[in-house]
Amino acid sequence: MPLLSDLRRRGWTSWAIWSSPRPAIVFLLVIDLVAFAAAAWSVVVPMSPGDLVECLGLVGLGMAAAEMTRQVERRRRRFSDTPHVNFSSVWTLAGALLLPPALAALVAVVLYLHLWLRSWRGVSGIYAYKVVFSNCNVVLSCLVASWTARYLDLFPPRADRGAVAAFGLMFVIAVYFTVNSALVATAIALIKQRVSAKTLLGPLNENILELATLCMGTLAALLLARLPWLVVIVFVPLYALHRSVLIRQFEQAATIDSKTGLLNAASWNAIAEAELDRAREHETDVGLLILDIDHFRQVNNLHGHFVGDQALRRIGDALRSEVRSNDLCGRVGGEEFVILLPGTSADTILDVANRIRQRVYDTRIQADETADVFQITVSIGAASFPAAGRTLQELMTAVDNALFAAKDAGRNQVRVVEVR
Missing domain, CATH: 3.30.70.270 (Reverse transcriptase/Diguanylate cyclase domain)
Incomplete structure (x- = not known):
């Protein structure tokens, strides 16, 4: 591939991404480019000054939540050997529901950059190309969820829609979750080549955890749309969830043999x-x-x-x-x-x-x-x-x-x- 050869000639061979199989490299780069192109195209959707203020508010809330749980997240990341749930989807999904698509993508980019700088950088095995791919994955998930929510006309919420709105929000959650999981599973399959279904999709409890964070994101969006100041009540259960997951990871590390996954x-x-x-x-x-x-x-x-x-x-x-x-x-x-x-x-x-x-x-x-x-x-x-x-x-x-x-x-x- 001429592009890869050119990059190597420039002395970029030390990048960890080049140790991946060629199909995986191509897939990762294609997803990165598609995410960038989709985010750029989404700028055509009109934005108001109020949208910009709301975008800044979501970024501030997401960064505050990340700072509150920074040490916990760093310890969790050291233990993670399956698709990792970092809880930022609470705010990225809220952005997808509340904001124009381009601003929802911006929320995801800023929050992932903050996580990289404050929580993940320096952790063994956490490479920049993986973080970039994860961020682009979330950007695409946000864009698809945002377009879906706009098509279904879910926000601002209306009392007369009741059950219809509830099913619509459940569908948006499913869309976000499916896009995110499918891209992660494909990347793992191409990188590791021989993997089990559990490795591709992650254990059931991790998937349930991701769905829980998406549900919290939906509740945060509803609160921000109707009663913005009440969104602070999301922080306490979010922090408790972080700590409980870390304790479970500690318990697993203490009881499981790392090479076989069996009891020690x-x-x-x-x-x-x-x-x-x-x-x-x-x-x-x-x-x-x-x-x-x-x-x-x-x-x-x-x-x-x-x-x-x-x-x-x-x-x-x-x-x-x-x-x-x-x-x-x-x-x-x-x-x-x-x-x-x-x-x-x-x-x-x-x-x-x-x-x-x-x-x-x-x-x-x-x-x-x-x-x-x-x-x-x-x-x-x-x-x-x-x-x-x-x-x-x-x-x-x-x-x-x-x-x-x-x-x-x-x-x-x-x-x-x-x-x-």
Whole structure:
């Protein structure tokens, strides 16, 4: 591409964007250009002095909210590994509903510039090109939402429209959310290439959080249109929401293994102990599996630790896909995994273990498009509570012995503790 070659000749090769795949670079630049062109074209919509005052007011409110939560936002950004909800959409959507499209775009640009300068700059992994793309994404979302709201004639709100206005506002929220999510998902797919649906769209709670901020933005717009001074009541729940999300991120970081997304050893042990207490109280069965990756050291030595980490992630995905939502999957060692299966009888443990072993056996790992594809296998030990042990330690010891038996039998095997 002549443009990319020209930029490189000028010494801009150090920019992080050039490390992305070429289709991703093209997509990011196209979205940036489309957002700029759409914002420029939107200037044709007439603007009044009152619109300019309202634009300045929204920018001031957005910056005040960002300053109030600046340290919280900075900490949240450090923890974020999925599409990030930064709460600025409260004010950008309000701008889309209240202002001419060009001024709504201006609100988004100024608020994102403020977030970059005050909250995000210097945070590891937050590159300028990502912020520019996110801002252009929000600009396009605002423009589409603004045009939709103007077409539906939603503002200024009228009491005689009632339910019609409510459904119209819900539709605008859906439009904003869909445009924003679709552009983010496309960018992630092009950059990372091999991703899951969860990585593309983000977890459900993050999507609900984004919808909550859009609803707050709609309420802020209604307040600004009718009772402007009451908009200050939005700040308290917005601040509380920021802090509650940060606490949840702290809790997740403390309980989740970063490489696999499974429970870490300490969290797994604590929850497993509680499950066994519950099983003793209600006299129910519990199954336990311990998995160990066969020859994992060779994987790291031959292919590197990056590929080894990829193998760990793939096994984590395989475990989640083969167990129920209430089963407890954890990583307790370098290449060792545990699964607690509440309410699972001794008769079905072998079937579950073999299904997991086969799923891992069918998994193929490839470092990149030029590397060889290789296979990983696991050996699994299995046992049932209370037959194989009354405490978690007794059960773990019994399953460890079964795991060693699976290794001795040639690996890629399942062995169940025999109870006489």
